[in-house]
Amino acid sequence: MTLIIDGHNLIGTGLVPGVQLGDADDEWQLAVRLRSYTVARKLTLTVVFDSGGGAGASSNLSGSGVQAQFAPPGVEADAVILQLLRSSKQPATFTVVTDDRKLAGLVRAEGGQVRSARAFARELAPARRPATGDHEPDVNPKDPAFADIYAGFAEVDKDALRFGGDISLDADAWIERLYGSDVQEASRAAHWLGRFGGVDALEPLLDALTHRSATVRAAALLALADLGDRRAAVQIAERLAEDASSLVREAAAQALGRLGGAGAEPALQAALNDPKNKVRKTAAASLQQLEARR
Known part of the structure; x- marks a missing residue:
């Protein structure tokens, strides 16, 4: 399976911990979180953003299994994603992560698969360390119920960096x-x-x-x-x-x-x-x- 991420759509879910649309470095923040995801799962993926960082592959954001691309000026990220599918002889091996219904329909029409951006965002939350000794029954750290908790932890870390001693x-x-x-x-x-x-x-x-x-x-x-x-x-x-x-x-x-x-x-x-x-x-x-x- 080859993952293609609709970058700004994923950020726009509001569920990726510590990443918000409107942040000056929102693409970088997402790329860093995706790198942690790919390293932990030993896989590779491509994330496509709308124009803003220069057309084509971005070496500044790519690395650790993440290939970052920006759409050319005047071209939507959707078009770049569809072109990646059309250029492959096996589009069924591609899974596009998006909640954009129009794009999802076009991906399926090309033979690709679609995965919910909201569900994928929750997988980017930090994994919990297994407890040792006596403990309550295990819980699933990917459960949506924990999304707000993880986001809260991420915000605390972000606050410390953003405000320093002025906080x-x-x-x-x-x-x-x-x-x-x-x-x-x-x-x-x-x-x-x-x-x-x-x-x-x-x-x-x-x-x-x-x-x-x-x-x-x-x-x-x-x-x-x-x-x-x-x-x-x-x-x-x-x-x-x-x-x-x-x-x-x-x-x-x-x-x-x-x-x-x-x-x-x-x-x-x-x-x-x-x-x-x-x-x-x-x-x-x-x-x-x-x-x-x-």
């Missing part, structure tokens, strides 16, 4: 940085406020949705999803519909999938017609998240 600063200090002129610090501040800011973070994060920097707007959208206050859903939906930056619209689509709330579903349905493929894919994945939680 103990109070909310006022981070709000001041959010309104400062340093874009990188403002983005960090948004992340901190989403994780630890509580009710006092809502208004500053909503204000940040009009920041001059698309990076900060995207960080604020994901932070609002972390905050979990559904009063933000209307403003997030507005960013999804109106923001000029596809990065921001992509982050808004992911945030609505995680947060839900008033108007989330119709906003995501409308985003299925977005001119950017990444936004469309993220909207589709978020709609599936909402459906799964019903």
Whole structure:
């Protein structure tokens, strides 16, 4: 069996621990997690991303059994994946990991197999070490019930790297940085406020949705999803519909999938017609998240 991963679709499930669409290095983070997966299982795979890192194979992301490819500018990752199947004499040996229903149908029409991206994402969670001595009956670490726990552990590790010694600063200090002129610090501040800011973070994060920097707007959208206050859903939906930056619209689509709330579903349905493929894919994945939680 040869695995082909629909990269941004897998990230868009929101279930890959520590990896979010809208992160500046989301492709790298996924590639690192895939490398751990291939080494542990002694297999190889190909992950295909939409254009963004330069067309063709990426030596920066490839390694340890992972071959990373970016679609050429103006070409969707779906087309690259289908071409890989069509160029093979044995397409039935290929399994494509995606939750994109259109792509899944085309893969099956070419003779390939399809695997759910949501199910595959849960396999990327860290394996638990076997207990020694007396212990309760074994549990399956791949069980979906553990997905949130693993994601929580990954977030703790990520927080330590992202904030360092500043993690103990109070909310006022981070709000001041959010309104400062340093874009990188403002983005960090948004992340901190989403994780630890509580009710006092809502208004500053909503204000940040009009920041001059698309990076900060995207960080604020994901932070609002972390905050979990559904009063933000209307403003997030507005960013999804109106923001000029596809990065921001992509982050808004992911945030609505995680947060839900008033108007989330119709906003995501409308985003299925977005001119950017990444936004469309993220909207589709978020709609599936909402459906799964019903």
